[in-house]
Amino acid sequence: MIVAEAPGKLFVNGEYAVVEPGRHAVIVGVSRLIRASLRAASADEGSTVSSHQFGAQPVPVNIDGDLVSIDAPGADLVRECIRVLVQLAHERGIEPQPFALDIESELDDVSGRKFGLGSSGAVAVVTVRAVAEHFGINVGDDAVYRLASLATIELRPAASCADIATSTLGGWVHYASPDRLAARELRRRSGVEASLVEAWPGLVLETLPSPSSVVLHVGWTSAPASTAELVSTLHAGDWRSTEQYAAFLTESDRITAALVAAVRAERSELALAAIRDAEANLEALDELSGIGIRTEALSALIAAARSVGIPAKTSGAGGGDCGIALAPAHNEELDAAWRAAGIEVLDLHVVPHRRVGVREHG
Known part of the structure; x- marks a missing residue:
């Protein structure tokens, strides 16, 4: 069983400004987590994803070439994360194998109250980490950030992706947002692999020491x-x-x-x-x-x-x-x-x- 965890986030400074490419922020990863558990599935089972947001039963994940579909409300981001990884796997000559993915959240409390801790970024990060590990794709933190961001900006081009940066690194993070439209066009023009290698103008993704003085x-x-x-x-x-x-x-x-x-x-x-x-x-x-x-x-x-x-x-x-x-x-x-x-x-x-x-x- 592969288990990936990522924290929620809170801005210390830079909210709103960081929406503009090249602008900076300090964000922290906080102690409520998103957790993804993944096990290999048989060809007969096929791939599935489970989350309380998608209903009580696992939902089929249909993979056909580079196309991925999940017939569940609210599953768009998970679908796009899987699609980015399927595309990368094919570019590397890897055939994606079936899986059962389960996503759990601590970012809301037991009554469902939402605290604004950036759940979408953490969901993207754990999905990328778990599915990449299952496919045998070795990814470091920079690649996790880029893959999760590519999936996010496909759906929300204006997203700063600061929550993704923080859920990737944890702790205190210094971040500057790249030109996300340029990143999206790079993927469309040259593929996912090129998007992991070429520079993203404006991007700063830096871990800061955790201060003991505050x-x-x-x-x-x-x-x-x-x-x-x-x-x-x-x-x-x-x-x-x-x-x-x-x-x-x-x-x-x-x-x-x-x-x-x-x-x-x-x-x-x-x-x-x-x-x-x-x-x-x-x-x-x-x-x-x-x-x-x-x-x-x-x-x-x-x-x-x-x-x-x-x-x-x-x-x-x-x-x-x-x-x-x-x-x-x-x-x-x-x-x-x-x-x-x-x-x-x-x-x-x-x-x-x-x-x-x-x-x-x-």
């Missing part, structure tokens, strides 16, 4: 949000051609560079200053765009943290979901302030890199 705190507003809807609003805005938006992008990259330097140098005061600056920069973007990044609950989360001297900000697309704070140590006063403001404190920590990968169970 602790990540995560609060949930009890209101799920749709990243796709919020980002689509971003792309629809005429204000993207304004000087103010250019200033937002420049400031976001400056903050990310400062945060990366602070993490590497274990300078907690500089990391906390970066969070304060990031919160102000996102507020300026919200005022410019009218996207609705900061909800009333997220404003309460930020204000409660400030009341105890801790910088906090929205994380990811906003519009609900989570906010984060950085503190020099675990801060019980912050937790209490959040609870008093109606914010649920999530028991999350940054997942170290050794938790991420493929393992076999005999």
Whole structure:
């Protein structure tokens, strides 16, 4: 049995900016996981995929040449990940063998509440890792990121793929998004193998050391949000051609560079200053765009943290979901302030890199 795990993600800085090619972000992998278990299947059984999202029974995966189909609502991303790997296998002269793939999620709680931890990126990563291992395709982290990203941008060309980068590497990640349309065209023109070898302009995929000088705190507003809807609003805005938006992008990259330097140098005061600056920069973007990044609950989360001297900000697309704070140590006063403001404190920590990968169970 092949088992692949990948963590969910939270943005520390760079959300919205990283949607633009070449813009930078710092993201962390957190301690709720997606897990894929895969066993070899017989030719009579054929390939199947199971997930609570697809129903109670395994769903057939039909592979015909480079074409893959899965007749289940919500299975598009898994289908595209398998299709990328089938194409790569054929390019390498490998005949894909049948499999039974089961995908489980810890990113929601038992009642189905969604915390906004980036499940699609983690699903793509574990699917790629498990199926590649089964096909006998040796892939490192860079290739896992690229394969999962190729599948994702086939469906959502505007996706930053930052969640994929974080679910691939785990821990603290410094990421800059490539030109995804160029990556998609490279695959269509030259194939998957070429897409793993040729440069992706703008891409930065870097593991950062896990700092001991700061602790990540995560609060949930009890209101799920749709990243796709919020980002689509971003792309629809005429204000993207304004000087103010250019200033937002420049400031976001400056903050990310400062945060990366602070993490590497274990300078907690500089990391906390970066969070304060990031919160102000996102507020300026919200005022410019009218996207609705900061909800009333997220404003309460930020204000409660400030009341105890801790910088906090929205994380990811906003519009609900989570906010984060950085503190020099675990801060019980912050937790209490959040609870008093109606914010649920999530028991999350940054997942170290050794938790991420493929393992076999005999």
